[in-house]
Amino acid sequence: EPTLSGDFSTLMGWADNVRRMKIRANAETPDDAQTARHFGAEGIGLCRTEHMFFAPDRIGFVRQMIMAGDAATRVRAIDALLPFQRQDFQDLFRIMAGLPVTIRLLDPPLHEFLPHGEAELADVAAAMGESLEAVAARKAALSESNPMLGHRGCRLGLTYPELYAMQTRAIIEAAIAVSAETGHAVVPEIMIPLVGMESELRRTRTIVEQAATEALAASGATLEYSIGTMIELPRAALTADRIAQQADFFSFGTNDLTQTTFGFSRDDVGTFLPFYLEHDLIPRDPFISIDQEGVGQLVSMGAEKGRSVKPGLKLGVCGEHGGDPASIGFFESVGLDYVSCSPFRVPIARLAAAQAALAARDALAPAAKVR
Numbered sequence: 001e002p003t004l005s006g007d008f009s010t011l012m013g014w015a016d017n018v019r020r021m022k023i024r025a026n027a028e029t030p031d032d033a034q035t036a037r038h039f040g041a042e043g044i045g046l047c048r049t050e051h052m053f054f055a056p057d058r059i060g061f062v063r064q065m066i067m068a069g070d071a072a073t074r075v076r077a078i079d080a081l082l083p084f085q086r087q088d089f090q091d092l093f094r095i096m097a098g099l100p101v102t103i104r105l106l107d108p109p110l111h112e113f114l115p116h117g118e119a120e121l122a123d124v125a126a127a128m129g130e131s132l133e134a135v136a137a138r139k140a141a142l143s144e145s146n147p148m149l150g151h152r153g154c155r156l157g158l159t160y161p162e163l164y165a166m167q168t169r170a171i172i173e174a175a176i177a178v179s180a181e182t183g184h185a186v187v188p189e190i191m192i193p194l195v196g197m198e199s200e201l202r203r204t205r206t207i208v209e210q211a212a213t214e215a216l217a218a219s220g221a222t223l224e225y226s227i228g229t230m231i232e233l234p235r236a237a238l239t240a241d242r243i244a245q246q247a248d249f250f251s252f253g254t255n256d257l258t259q260t261t262f263g264f265s266r267d268d269v270g271t272f273l274p275f276y277l278e279h280d281l282i283p284r285d286p287f288i289s290i291d292q293e294g295v296g297q298l299v300s301m302g303a304e305k306g307r308s309v310k311p312g313l314k315l316g317v318c319g320e321h322g323g324d325p326a327s328i329g330f331f332e333s334v335g336l337d338y339v340s341c342s343p344f345r346v347p348i349a350r351l352a353a354a355q356a357a358l359a360a361r362d363a364l365a366p367a368a369k370v371r
């Protein structure tokens with residue numbers, strides 16, 4: 001574990017005294033969460049739950065969930081995942097000791113979970129008591145040519161509602177258990193990915209609220225929780241006033257927002273982006289530093305429209321840009337409440353947020369700047 005020197009802590013202390021924005025980390029494992037706290041993160045801004053499902057003892061159930069031919073098989077597979085998820089969230093809540101934790105419900109490109117090769121397909125077929133042919137046909141029906149624009153995010157939660165209900169139940173039960181055990185009130189923030197329409201969020205919210213209500217009733221405990229959304233599609237930013245009616249908070253997903261605004265694939269820009277950069281067709285890599293002219297406009301519009309409906313709406317960013325100093329300056333100017341970045345970038349983000357706050361102060365007091 002890296003140690004922080006006294007000078008480093010002093011410098012960070014100065015930064016913390018002047019910055020306005022909070023700094024959170026993107027973390028989904030206990031190790032990440034520990035590192036995040038060590039570097040001074042004030043919460044988790046993005047826990048990506050899809051990575052939790054690849055462990056060898058879980059992936060089989062995930063495959064059965066998406067490949068099931070009937071509802072009973074699907075529900076059985078999802079139920080089998082509940083204890084794993086509850087444990088995952090308990091571990092994170094314990095480490096974060098009452099700091100805010102935003103858990104994003106499942107958002108994989110579906111193809112990552114599909115069985116690859118004959119052996120995996122045979123395993124799934126055997127587990128479900130079905131023929132190899134039947135399962136292979138279902139896999140073919142689920143395959144997509146553009147998975148990043150396909151059956152992912154809330155689309156998955158809407159088509160498999162038991163999945164988001166299970167994750168919600170795991171979050172609520174874990175929060176109740178850790179609150180009782182540690183005395184820190186855990187206030188989970190449940191986040192819905194890839195929303196483009198108010199209707200999607202409204203319906204997903206109903207699924208989440210119902211599962212949370214059931215879990216709370218079964219335990220007899222009380223717990224505060226909130227339900228928010230990622231703003232990561234241009235349509236979400238354009239209609240953020242409508243979406244805000246269904247959201248307790250927004251988190252800008254600038255990775256997907258960059259992909260969908262430019263129409264540049266996140267996964268394969270290597271074919272032409274180096275040429276674009278070399279020939280000044282674009283000033284910098286927009287997946288690293290926010291494109292203020294285009295993508296930034298959507299962030300700014302989303303923030304404004306969201307707050308026009310709910311003045312105090314909590315706003316954050318959790319794309320890669322949340323750890324980029326130039327982008328952090330931009331997020332300060334938009335008025336976001338926090339940035340969330342990889343744990344190792346938390347110190348840089350603390351400094352950049354302080355610099356951004358000082359710059360904003362200077363801009364408000366030009367006379368002081370001249371002196």
Ligand code: PEP
Pocket residue numbers: 046048232252253254255256257318319320
């Ligand atoms: C994003 O799209 O910016 C984001 C944070 O989500 P992910 O990178 O997991 O798609």
Ligand code: MG
Pocket residue numbers: 232253255256
């Ligand atoms: Mg995303």
